[in-house]
Amino acid sequence: MPYPAKTSPEAILEAALELLEQGGEDGLSLRALAGRLGVKAPSLYRHYPDKTALEVALVEHGNRRLGEALVTASREGGPEAALGAAARAYLEFARTHPRLYDLMMDARLSALASRESGKAVWATVLRLVGALTRDPDDTAAAVALWSFLHGYAGLERSGMFGPSGPKGGLEAGLRALAAGFKARAG
Template identity: 35%
Template sequence: MPTPDRTSLDAILSAARDLLEDDGLPGVTMQAVATRVGVRAPSLYKRVQSRGELIRLVAEATLRELTERVDDAKTAADVLARFREFGKERPAAFQLVMTPGPGIPVANRELSAASSAALIRTATDLAGEADALEAARTLTAWATGFISMELNGSFRLGGDVDRAWNYGVERLVTALSDARR
């Protein structure tokens, strides 16, 4: 008779996501996850083949969560505000999916494309269908850079960071809308 399963994939992913926020990507080890879910590390391999697969699954779960947050946003400013809010709440997860670095497992292409739907939709409204992808990439690149700098404490010249965010969003939205005309 086989031994009963003592943990689930959901529990493993939850533990890995918590470890990611607590200890960064280096802290997401099979041993650390096993400890969090109360099993021995070899037991995890019944659910997850490797640390790389675990990181990929965490990235995919993160993209699903981010997609849910931005999916019903009506404007580019709202999409970006929700994107920033997510980054501030889940900084390590944000960095995992937006700036993973070389050799870090990433979410599958289909999920990545689906997670961009709200931004593509609002970029289409701003810049037109012909330029929607470029507009979406511009918005994403600017927001990711801004949020990453904010998370890393890189804005050291004083001033109001929220005001700078709003300034950037307004200027980008205006520029993309003007280019359509």
């Protein structure tokens, strides 16, 4: 076999994840990716039809990982403890994989990504707020919580909290939202 397989879709995905986090979205070039795999750029086209397909695979991978993390974290204690743990897990994911998280929030890519890959995330958020509002399908409350987490993650990453840090803003927001959600149960 003169040309044995040196790489695979899985290996490419893995390397792309590392490259993405190190070099940013602009650093994720097919040339650099191939270099990291000991391969030339055109070889990648045997495994992914184009760059967008690879990016979509990255988004789906991220959706699954985040979904798992939320499901695991939200097993904790009562409804409010579970919400707190899931919130921390969400932010931890965004902190550890900031560029992947960006990619996951890209409108064009998430439109191309499979619907199911992102389902676990949304389902968990719905379940968590539902336990507080006593409405298992409280979309409005879920949107509010998601917005808060997404915004906190973004501001944190952009350094907008400055050197003094968020100063308890996470706890303040979570407490206020949880209290507000419980009031909806009224």
